[in-house]
Amino acid sequence: MKIHNFSAGPCVLPREVILKASEALLDFDNGLSLIEISHRSKAFVDVMEKARSLALELLGLEGKGYKALFLQGGASMQFLQVALNLLEKRAGYLNTGAWSDKAIKEAKLFDDIYEVGSSKDAGYNYIPRGYDIPSDYDYFHCTSNNTIYGTQIRQFPKCDIPMVCDMSSDIFSRSLDFSQFDLIYAGAQKNMGPAGTTLVIVKEDILGKVSRKIPSMMDYKVHIGKSSMFNTPPVFAVYTSMLTMEWLKNLGGIKAIEEENEKKASLMYSEIDLNPLFKGYAAKEDRSKMNATFTLLNEDLKETFDTMCKEEGISGINGHRSVGGYRASMYNALSLDSVKVLVEVMSELESKA
Numbered sequence: 001m002k003i004h005n006f007s008a009g010p011c012v013l014p015r016e017v018i019l020k021a022s023e024a025l026l027d028f029d030n031g032l033s034l035i036e037i038s039h040r041s042k043a044f045v046d047v048m049e050k051a052r053s054l055a056l057e058l059l060g061l062e063g064k065g066y067k068a069l070f071l072q073g074g075a076s077m078q079f080l081q082v083a084l085n086l087l088e089k090r091a092g093y094l095n096t097g098a099w100s101d102k103a104i105k106e107a108k109l110f111d112d113i114y115e116v117g118s119s120k121d122a123g124y125n126y127i128p129r130g131y132d133i134p135s136d137y138d139y140f141h142c143t144s145n146n147t148i149y150g151t152q153i154r155q156f157p158k159c160d161i162p163m164v165c166d167m168s169s170d171i172f173s174r175s176l177d178f179s180q181f182d183l184i185y186a187g188a189q190k191n192m193g194p195a196g197t198t199l200v201i202v203k204e205d206i207l208g209k210v211s212r213k214i215p216s217m218m219d220y221k222v223h224i225g226k227s228s229m230f231n232t233p234p235v236f237a238v239y240t241s242m243l244t245m246e247w248l249k250n251l252g253g254i255k256a257i258e259e260e261n262e263k264k265a266s267l268m269y270s271e272i273d274l275n276p277l278f279k280g281y282a283a284k285e286d287r288s289k290m291n292a293t294f295t296l297l298n299e300d301l302k303e304t305f306d307t308m309c310k311e312e313g314i315s316g317i318n319g320h321r322s323v324g325g326y327r328a329s330m331y332n333a334l335s336l337d338s339v340k341v342l343v344e345v346m347s348e349l350e351s352k353a
């Protein structure tokens, strides 16, 4: 049976990427496995360089003063690494979900953090608007897509100070002017590859401005100086991420995948809105094109719905434990057909009820 993987992360990857990655596990370089060769070998150095340049190319940031790094520690480590490298006195954070909240908590360990806006009181079901970002702050931090609540920032604020964005769950999914950001980070496991590496894209000229001493492993400048090879990189995660970026490039890049993602999201949300059994969680104007969150209004139907989903091979649609209900994550590698299958089950439930 075909499985339709709606998991929020780690999540679905293109089948051809998984096949190529598994071949590399067996034989990558003259009979040696990808995970048993030196990361200093030419074969792997080429992979790292390709991955770094593809990331900049896909985002349209080549030749604009940015560097791409593949680091470890997940997006969660970026919560503190960003602060260590950029926070001198005060920074502004937009609090749009549990991940933003964690970023704030970590940064507060180092200096003063001001929440420019928050939707915490409303269970993070919308994106705050009309907030000010003081121009004397060190940087502004936001989360482009809130994986748990299913909200997404459409319009980013005009910002006179460096803008830092956690794009873990919507990187490479939609076209934006990425040069409005000075630092972008994304854990690989939502839209790029397996867990184990984090993409960091940083504009070099924002670095080196804080007075604190930064431990080497935490210092972006050290990683840039060593071409993202300061220590042993997570070779499998970087290689697989590179394959996914190649897959995306061959499809026609972000523009092409964005059209697919629009189709998937509009099919999904029109079912949520038209089917009287379901209700969307996020404010309509802020709905995420990656993670659709919704609830079943009549709990008595839950067992039936869950069984029907299971019978169709639908996997991973349970909502995050803090929100409940359902969450259909529609990352780049999820096909429109998978969304059609889910939508059909939802409408079949309606006809049965």
Ligand SMILES: *Cc1c(COP(=O)(O)O)cnc(C)c1O
Residues within 6 Å of the ligand: 009, 073, 074, 075, 076, 077, 099, 143, 145, 146, 147, 166, 167, 168, 169, 187, 188, 190
């Ligand atoms: C999943 C997620 C994280 C956490 O990523 P880790 O790699 O597990 O640390 C951070 N931010 C967002 C927006 C996420 O979706």
